[in-house]
Amino acid sequence: MNYRNLTPSMSLLLAFEAAARHESYTRAAVELALTQSAVSRQVQALEQQLGVTLFRREGRTVKLTDVGRLYQREISEALGRVRSATLHAIAHQAGGGSLRLATLPTFGSKWLLPRLHEFYRSHPDVLVHINSRIEPVDFATSGIDAAIVVATSELPGLICHRLHAEELMLILSPTLAATRPSWSPKDISQQVLLSVANNANAWGEWFTHHGLAHQAMRLGPSFELTSHLIQAVRADIGIGLVPRILISDELASGELSSPALPFASARSYYLVYPPRNQALPALEAFRSWLLDKAGMELRG
Template sequence: MNPRTLTPSMSLLLAFEAAARHESYTRAAHELSLTQSAVSRQVQILEKMLGMRLFSREGRRVILTDVGRMYQRELSEALGQIRSATLQAMAFGSGIHSLRLATLPTFGSKWLLPRLKDFYTAHPGMTVHLHSRIEAIDFDTSEIDAAICVGGGDWPGLTAHRLHTEELVVIASAQLSDAERLAANKDIAGQLLLNVSSNAQAWSEWFSHHALPHRSMRIGPSFEMTSHLIQAVRANIGIGLVPRILVEDELHSRELVQLGEPISSRRSYYLVYPARNESLASLKAFRDWLVQTL
């Protein structure tokens, strides 16, 4: 087989990868600053080289075929490796080592940022670019080098370093009177329970831990971000069950009060990244600092 057939040009591959990710020539064209017809033409050239259809049409939509989906999966990983290698070469040549880190928003603002200066002091010349993310990271299609996530430790295809076991604490507003606080502490189950949507089972864990009937739960509003839940608790809308690491300052300053004793969660914090980024000097330095700090 002609080697040229096995190594299509980068322009063809980029056009296909973008069109496959969006399943849209229009959105791919916008991303690549091309016309829709140019993207369509490049995909057609690639299909002719491979001798197979990568897309099928359904009305105005383009849908990946089975082989097209397989090709996209393998190609996305390969393009991610190329981008990573290029960035490493550019960083080496400039003498600047940077890390593009995705982190949970509240963890980033409440824990990481107040301590990041210590990392910069220990590693002058390195830069960490922070990106807030709640959803899972696709390292093949994003420009993220590593991510701090929370979960049960199942990160298929990624290198994962366990950082810290999540400890959950019940928090209430400092606006409560002494009598109200005492009553709430004796009857946590009777309070309005606020929760974070990404950890909707937290209160179920707490009730199971204390052998309380789940039917007695008074579930209140849910929040996408833990920081919003903390603000709602501070405003005395209800009580919350949150990672202690995120409210240590508020508990110490008495802006919030703790009810009952903390419980260990089933989740932990992890630093995760694709194996291809293992050699990044900035990632090595940050990983070692993070493991020691947490």
């Protein structure tokens, strides 16, 4: 095999990617400031080099073939990484740029996003692109620069900054809370207990902490997102056990109620990233702001 055929020129790839995204040589030509015939020639040259048919011609229109659609997906991701790498190089020289940050969905919406305007106020030349992720981030393939995660310890192979320890709070709907003058751990154990899938052992740890038999647990539905569990508690489906920082607004407004039975989880929130990203200007700015903010609010 001629390995040069596996690395087509950038001009061919750009023409194909634009034509594939629009499924139109005409619209691709406008985007690339080329003629329609030039785009067509470049796509044909790419097909000849690869030995595959990427488009079907249907009258005056073109449609991706199955292999063309597969190639488009891979090439679009690869070109995105090339563009991102270029932006990072430019940003490193200019001291600004962008940061692709993965965060837990509810932490992002309940804590990070309401405060992010403060970061932009002091760093107007930096953009933070937020990606919601529950599953572990693969920094080698995802294009993510850094992530905010929850874990029981630092993650191997990554630089980890501990933001704060997770404190779990019981949450009840105001209607359920009003059925008793006070709530004991035994009272809680008799209710339907809601959980979040990525912290399935939380209720077991809570029962152990309060000396209750695990056999007494009445486990109810499990939710992928903490925000969905919160909504389920509001709807009187059961009782939740969630991080304090994610329900402060609801407790303050009276939308939720909580007995005075906080529980220190074994987990903590961390900002993590691979060592190769440590010197990215956007990450340096965001890391400094986040650690200061966490120090003042989360640990304070």
